[in-house]
Every structure is written in structure tokens, then in C-alpha cells.
Amino acid sequence: EAELVTWLVKVGDTVEVDQLVAEVIKDKATTELPSVVKGKVSWLGASPGDRINVGSPLIRFLVDGDGVETKISTPSGSSATPSTKEPIATPVDTSISDVPVAQPRREIAEETPEIIPANNGHGRPLASPAVRRRALEANIDLHLVSGTGPAGRIGHDDLDRFIAGKVTPVKSTANLATEITDIPVIGLRRTIAERMSNAKAHIPHITYVEEIDVTEVERLRKALNERFSSKKPKLTLLPFLVRAIVAAIAEQPELNARFDDDAEVIHQYSAVHIGIATQTPKGLVVPVLHHAQSRDIWNCAEEIKRLADLANEGKLDREDLTGSTITITSLGALGGVVSTPIINYPEVAVIGVNKMQIRPVWDGSSFVARNMMNLSSGFDHRIIDGWNAATFVQRIKSLLEEPAMIFIEGV
Structure with a gap:
């Protein structure tokens, strides 16, 4: 079927060859139908909004030719009804006959100028x-x-x-x-597709973006790596972020939860199991840093590296991939300025890390170069109100901007 959008002519109009007479739409594509003859419009077979079977008469013309008497009826199966009375040609000095315009093809493509x-x-x-x-x-x-x-x-x-x-x-x-090329969606890609669709179908996301000055935490990270390079695992920003999330959850435990929307029950956890979204050659996986609340910054770094290595080798086991209560997602240097991360259903929050950039920041008297980064975080708005989401991110911000506080319990 095709749907008539509008007529560009009316009964009685004289048209030339290739003059546009109607617009129709099929398969979300609109096309303009031209006349294949020179003549006078004698009958319109549908009204705008009607659906017409492809191949059914749509418009007829009176043209110069041998005189005939033609009776036109609406074809069976068509929902269109004639907008004018069916014409019957009568012999005149120059005889006339009815000629139908060619109907839209199965594939309709709009011609743009x-x-x-x-x-x-x-x-x-x-x-x-x-x-x-x-x-x-x-x-x-x-x-x-x-x-x-x-x-x-x-x-x-x-x-x-x-x-x-x-x-x-x-x-x-x-x-x-x-x-x-037809590529079957199977295996890990199918699982990713199902989980993403499930999350977007169930969770009304709210995204909260905050700018964070990571100059000090970066300075501390580099100093620790230089001092303990031979004794400790290399530190990235993630272990500091993990510890900041653990501290923020201690003040807002409702963020460390899963929502069973079928049973209408929130499962709030005392242990903090942080999923670390990781891109692998086969696709996105989310290995889990279990019991983050019991790990120091060095142990967090060691476990994150172990999980990342196993993920890239495709050797993660089921235990490594299950049980997360909140998730971190980061694209590192490709992280962009802002993102809208999708929550790892049925969790209620996801923390998105964007890339670091040196930006001029006003310190009250002059502009100074600071290492800045955005956190783009998503929350399940059914469970987490906007105020609570903002409070949570602001707490993480304060800890990363004053990283010494991360190492002091109860601050």
C-alpha cells in the first residue's frame, strides 16, 4: 500500500507531460508522481490520507485520441473512494479517452533537488x-x-x-x-543488544553532568607511581574513583542497589560490588570488582588490571561478570566531553568518566591552567531523585578534588 499525501492538481486542470500531480508515501519515503501524458484531469481516485493498493487506479486524464466510453470503479481491496463522479467520454470533433497515470513502484525514493x-x-x-x-x-x-x-x-x-x-x-x-552483507546478531553481541534494550525499556534515565578539577588527584597519582613503581601496581584514575564512590555510598546507601521492578522491591546491598565497563575485541563486557569497600587503593588497581587482562583475553568466568551493584564506564582518552551512559539493569546508577583536558579556570584573581574532567552519570529516576543524584556526584567531586580525604576514614 501507499498513502496519498496531497494532490497537486484538481479535476478539470490541464497538465503537461512530466508535470507533478500528486505526492504519495510508502515505507516512510515520499515521492512525487508525474503525469505521463498531456491532457485534462477527469477523475481523482483517492483523497489525502487514503491508502491505495499499489497498482490501483489513482488518477485519469482525457487526452487526444480515439473516442471511447470508459466506466471506472474503485478496485477491490482499495480503501480509496473517488472524490468526483466517474467521467464518461463522449464523442466530439476530436475524440477523447481516459488514460491512467503510472502508479508508484514498490521502492519509492524521494528525489531531492x-x-x-x-x-x-x-x-x-x-x-x-x-x-x-x-x-x-x-x-x-x-x-x-x-x-x-x-x-x-x-x-x-x-x-x-x-x-x-x-x-x-x-x-x-x-x-x-x-x-x-547479513550479519547474524549472536553470542556476546546478542547479549549486549538484549541488555541495552532491557535497560532502556525499563529505566527512565536522568543524566547529571559535573565538571571536576582532577589536577591534584593526577599529581598525587603520578607521585605515588614514581615512588612505588617497583613495589606496587601502576595507578590509574579508576582506583581513586572507586574509593570515592565507596565513600559516597557510605553516606547514600540507596545508590548501591538493584531494583526488581516486577516485584516492586529495592535490594540495597551492604557490600559494594563495582562493575567496570570494559571494551574488548569481541564487544563490551562488565567485569565486577567485588567488595570494593574492603580494598585499599593498591588492591583496587591490582584487581582492575587482572579483570581487564582477562576480559581482553576472553577468559573471564561467570563469577567475574556477575553481582555488580553500581557501574563505572569510561572510554579513557576517547571519553568525549559529555556522555549519556546507560544503566546496567537492574542497578540504579552508573558513573561515566569523560576525558581529561587542560582548561583555563578562574581562581578568583586570574585564569590558571587546570586539568579538568567531566563525570556524566545516569540514575534510575524511579528510585533516585534528582537532588539525591546531584548530592552523590558532588560528594565524589569533593573527594577527587581533595584526594587526601579519600584516605581518611569518616571524613
Whole structure:
């Protein structure tokens, strides 16, 4: 079926060949239908909004020709109804007959007036159905014909000149790729798709973005790495963020939870099991840093590295991938300025790490260069109110901006 969008003519109008008479839509694509004849509109077979079976009569014209008497009825299966009385041609000095306009093809593509040559080899050349039919009958590739109409549209005159040999054929350089590769969504990719769809279908997300000055925590991280490089695992920002999240959860335990929306029960956990979203050659996985509240910063770094290595090798076991109560997601240097992370259902919060950048920051008397980073965090708005979400992120911000506080219990 196609849907009639609008008529561009009315009964009694005289039209020329290729004059646009209607707009129809099919498969979300709109196309304009041109007339294939010169004549007078005698009958419109549908009203705007009607659905018409492809191939059903849509419009009829009275044109010069042999006199005939024609009776038109709405085809079976069509929901369209004639908007005017069916015409019956009567003999006159110049006899007339009814001719139907060609109906939309199965594939309808809207022709947009881009100012490009019609025969540039990219996509379908601009031409009316009548011109295409002539070209097909003459075994002519329209990519080789230069169009002189608007936006390089090929008309009958262009086709006539090409057939007569008055125009030097354009050498086709088209490399038209028509192959379609079907890739089954299976394995890990299927699991990722199901989990993402489940999260977006169930959770009304609220995103909260905050700018954080990480100059001091970065200075501390580098100093610790230099001092303990031979004795301790290398520190990244993540262990500091983990410890800040643990401290913030101690003040707001409702963030460390899972929501069973079927049973309408919130499961709030005393242990903090932090999922670390990790990109692998096979796709996204979320290994879990279990009992983060019991680990110091060095142990966090060691366990995060172990999980990342196993993830990239595809050797994570079920225990490593289950049980998270809140998740961190980070793309590192590719983290962008802002993101809208999707919550790891059925958790109620996700913390998104964006990339660090040196930015000028006003310190009250002058602009100074500071290492800045955004946290883009998502929360389940059914469970976490906006105020509570903001309070949680602000607590993480304060700890990262004064990293010494991370190491002091109860502060």
C-alpha cells in the first residue's frame, strides 16, 4: 500500500507531460508522481490520507485520441473512494479517452533537488518514469546521459539528443556497490543488544553532568607511581574513583542497589560490588570488582588490571561478570566531553568518566591552567531523585578534588 499525501492538481486542470500531480508515501519515503501524458484531469481516485493498493487506479486524464466510453470503479481491496463522479467520454470533433497515470513502484525514493549532475554515478539519475521507460526500451544507461533540467534532471530532450548522437557520452566512472552483507546478531553481541534494550525499556534515565578539577588527584597519582613503581601496581584514575564512590555510598546507601521492578522491591546491598565497563575485541563486557569497600587503593588497581587482562583475553568466568551493584564506564582518552551512559539493569546508577583536558579556570584573581574532567552519570529516576543524584556526584567531586580525604576514614 501507499498513502496519498496531497494532490497537486484538481479535476478539470490541464497538465503537461512530466508535470507533478500528486505526492504519495510508502515505507516512510515520499515521492512525487508525474503525469505521463498531456491532457485534462477527469477523475481523482483517492483523497489525502487514503491508502491505495499499489497498482490501483489513482488518477485519469482525457487526452487526444480515439473516442471511447470508459466506466471506472474503485478496485477491490482499495480503501480509496473517488472524490468526483466517474467521467464518461463522449464523442466530439476530436475524440477523447481516459488514460491512467503510472502508479508508484514498490521502492519509492524521494528525489531531492541537490545541485549535482544527474549522471555523476552516485545513486539514481534524476528522471521521470516516462524518461526511464524510454531509456529502458532503448537500452540506454541514464548514468551516461547529461541532464539539463533542474538539479541535473534528465528530460525527453536530453534523451533525444543522446539518441541522435549530438551529445558526447559521459564516461561512466560509477562504482555502484550493491552487495548487502547479513550479519547474524549472536553470542556476546546478542547479549549486549538484549541488555541495552532491557535497560532502556525499563529505566527512565536522568543524566547529571559535573565538571571536576582532577589536577591534584593526577599529581598525587603520578607521585605515588614514581615512588612505588617497583613495589606496587601502576595507578590509574579508576582506583581513586572507586574509593570515592565507596565513600559516597557510605553516606547514600540507596545508590548501591538493584531494583526488581516486577516485584516492586529495592535490594540495597551492604557490600559494594563495582562493575567496570570494559571494551574488548569481541564487544563490551562488565567485569565486577567485588567488595570494593574492603580494598585499599593498591588492591583496587591490582584487581582492575587482572579483570581487564582477562576480559581482553576472553577468559573471564561467570563469577567475574556477575553481582555488580553500581557501574563505572569510561572510554579513557576517547571519553568525549559529555556522555549519556546507560544503566546496567537492574542497578540504579552508573558513573561515566569523560576525558581529561587542560582548561583555563578562574581562581578568583586570574585564569590558571587546570586539568579538568567531566563525570556524566545516569540514575534510575524511579528510585533516585534528582537532588539525591546531584548530592552523590558532588560528594565524589569533593573527594577527587581533595584526594587526601579519600584516605581518611569518616571524613
